[in-house]
Amino acid sequence: MPMEVVSHPYEDLQGCLRVAQLEANLVHNQHLDSQRWFEHFLTNLERYGALLFERTTRTIPYVPTEAVFEDIFSGWIPAPQGKNLKFQRVGNDILQGLKQPDPALLKIRSASSHMLIDFDTDEAARPVAIVLHMACSTNPDTSRTKALLELDHLGIRLVDEYAALYRDCVERRLEAHSSIDHL
Numbered sequence: 001m002p003m004e005v006v007s008h009p010y011e012d013l014q015g016c017l018r019v020a021q022l023e024a025n026l027v028h029n030q031h032l033d034s035q036r037w038f039e040h041f042l043t044n045l046e047r048y049g050a051l052l053f054e055r056t057t058r059t060i061p062y063v064p065t066e067a068v069f070e071d072i073f074s075g076w077i078p079a080p081q082g083k084n085l086k087f088q089r090v091g092n093d094i095l096q097g098l099k100q101p102d103p104a105l106l107k108i109r110s111a112s113s114h115m116l117i118d119f120d121t122d123e124a125a126r127p128v129a130i131v132l133h134m135a136c137s138t139n140p141d142t143s144r145t146k147a148l149l150e151l152d153h154l155g156i157r158l159v160d161e162y163a164a165l166y167r168d169c170v171e172r173r174l175e176a177h178s179s180i181d182h183l
Contacts, residue, residue: 009127015170020044022177034113034135049166055154111137129156
């Protein structure tokens with residue numbers, strides 16, 4: 001009698017996301033090299049059976065004030081995710097990071113990277129991850145008066161053949177990364 005494959009769609013999606021993050025961490029520093037880290041993360045997702053869809057990217061040079069985040073919150077990001085408080089909190093965290101009280105810190109390059117992952121289902125009731133990645137950096141020559149905000153927003157779901165083609169590999173990779181040295 002053939003063995004039946006048990007479906008664990010959310011666990012599979014979370015495992016794929018975890019292994020993609022862990023392997024990106026081995027190659028790039030998420031906070032110092034955030035865009036290359038994020039691209040490696042996305043490449044890993046595809047390698048392990050994820051389908052990326054509805055990706056939106058935008059780079060915004062700006063003066064670090066709350067007005068830039070209000071512009072973003074007002075809706076440049078299309079579906080799969082609309083405006084929400086989690087997104088706003090990430091933006092506020094970035095603003096707080098730029099408001100350093102020590103004048104000596106005004107002539108250094110600083111960078112901040114944040115990633116938010118929420119889960120939902122698509123029209124076929126398959127689990128999807130909705131990823132928002134925000135990276136903000138300043139330049140020592142312009143101190144805290146100018147910054148660059150890089151935004152990526154996309155949906156992620158597993159390919160239909162995930163269980164047959166990728167699940168064992170992802171589970172082996174997660175086991176290999178389970179050492180505390182990798183965390």
